[in-house]
Amino acid sequence: MNRTDRLYALVEHLRACAPRRVSARALAARFEVSVRTIERDLAALQQGGVPIYADVGRAGGYTLDKSRTLPPLNFTPAEAVAVAISLGRAEGSPFSRSARTALQKIVAAMSAADGASARELAGRIRLLAPLEDDEPASVPAVLEEAVSTRRVVRLAYIDKDGTETERDVEPVAFTGGTHAWYLIGWCRLRGDARVFRIDRVRRAALLEETAPERSFEDITETPPNAVVRALEFI
Structure with a gap:
């Protein structure tokens, strides 16, 4: 074996x-x-x-x-690989770490034969990635925890003009698409709602303070040239 x-x-x-x-x-x-x-x-x-x-x-x-834990699943090898492709594209998103552990649990719950077939099929697929990635690996995980636990987070952020500022943010939600993910929250430095591109966050640290409750509807700021829709979870 x-x-x-x-x-x-x-x-x-x-x-x-x-x-x-x-x-x-x-x-x-x-x-x-x-x-x-x-x-x-x-x-x-x-x-x-x-x-x-x-x-x-x-x-x-x-x-x-x-x-x-999951009981044995009847995912076909192709279905498992389709899930793996979707989760693989989550790299750099706020839930990339959870995506990796989710995939491990799915494969562990499949039958040995189907799991082996899925791994063989996955070996014939390649995903394109940027040549360089200077984003700190800890940033998505810290932001994920900030939203999940509603903790205030301190960001070192570089704006579109290349200016770096440090600001405390009350996290509300994530939004994202094919090319970028954003953290939406209340910026205490600006005293207003702001949207932060995650790939422009250079450092992120959780503070001990719990953020006030705010709903997505309370935040009017959204990424430019975008229509925001809720994540379908069924």
Whole structure:
């Protein structure tokens, strides 16, 4: 059994045993690998967002939270690759980190055969990307958390004329399209609603302060030459 198949089987075995704990030694014996290999596999799954928990001690072991996992999915390989293409284009967006973990969960929940076919098909697809990208990798993740938790965020922002300013922003919403993503919020420096292109944010830091509640309708500023519509989530 190769590692990819073993990771899938490991998740399914823990799901079947939950909520009972299973020791690393028992898992190693089942999959005919060393305890160290199983522990590396479990760590990789945890880093990928699979909700696996461990207890230490004689009665300890590993278990999986069924309520936060997907049962085996009937995605076809082509459907899985279509999802991967969409999520792959989320790079640089405020939810790019979540897109990567979502894809890992989808593939882990597919059957071993379909997952292998999807990976083979994905290997025949290439996405074009800019040659240079000087955007700090942490910026989209910080802005995602700012909107999700409604925390005031401090931005180092470069405007269209190349002038850099530091400003505290009360985040309200994201908007974006094919070429750019924007953070919409209340700018305390300007005392008004503003739209910030995410690729012009050089640094972003969360503050401890919770932002006042504002709805999207409270913010009148929108990106130029754009019609804003709600994200369809069905």
